[in-house]
Amino acid sequence: MIKGKVIIITGGAGLLGLEFAKAILNNNGIVVVADIDADSAYEGIEKLKQLTESNNIEFVKLDITSEPSVNHIIDVVLKKYNRIDAWVNNAYPQISRTKKDLKREYANSFFEMNYLDFCESISLNIGGVFLCSQIISKYFIQQGFGNIINVSSIYGVLAPRFEIYNNTKMTMPIDYAVNKSAIIQFTKYLAKYLKNKNIRVNTLSPGGIYNNQPDSFVKEYETHSMNKGMLDKEDIAGSLLYLISDHSKYVNGQNIIVDDGWTL
Secondary structure (H helix, E strand, O other), X not given: OOOOOEEEXXXXXXXXXXXXXXXXXXXOOEEEEEEOXXXXXXXXXXXXXXXXXXXXXXXXXXOOOOHXXXXXXXXXXXXXXXXXOEEXXXXXXXXXXXXXXXXXXXXXXXXXXXXXXXXXXXXXXXXXXXXXXXXXHHHHHHHOOEEEEEEOOHHHOXXXXXXXXXXXXXXXXXHHHHHHHHHHHHHHHHHHHOOOOOEEEEXXXXXXXXXXXXXXXXXXXXXXXXXXXXXXXXXXXXXXXXXXXXXXXXXXXXXXXXXXXXXX
């Protein structure tokens, strides 16, 4: 489906990012893992090389909020491959950089969320998607074609079901819901703005992905699903491959929801 295509994945060292990379390698694509966390990226890449028996993968450090950093990765990839077929905005920064405490995460509770932290989260995430998309779009226009895929969430289209978090320490943070809903509208805006430029822009919105969540949460989540319940990370990759491939060449400005019917 994507043989020989060159794809850059931001947040490529994360749970979904590495799964996307594996799917691309297994389908003869070329993947550039773009992440700010070099240690996790290198570790993940070595595992993928062994699993897929493919060396068509490399790491380039990327700060999605830095214009020089975004320009750098584009330059590096072009010098090696002479083209970029798709850019996947998958990164989701959750750590406050202004506090100089890289282990401190934003508060989850609506009333505990600090105003400055909320603003910073929006700036990091929506700002990062904006900056990366703006710069890669300029290149795609020069190239004559391109494909941008933004990763959102079911909580970009649906109000939180707070009841599924009862009796757990989990909840749905306000900044996450705002970020993910904004990405969907951003996709529509950009797809229309780039009309007649031969550039597609779409959103992929996964449902809940199992990652050792509490049993009570998993069971409550499953009551809203049609068949499986929480998804495995592998369940999302096929839809990404579809959006990367030419099979979706007339899919533009859309939000593809993969959630086992959870949002119905």
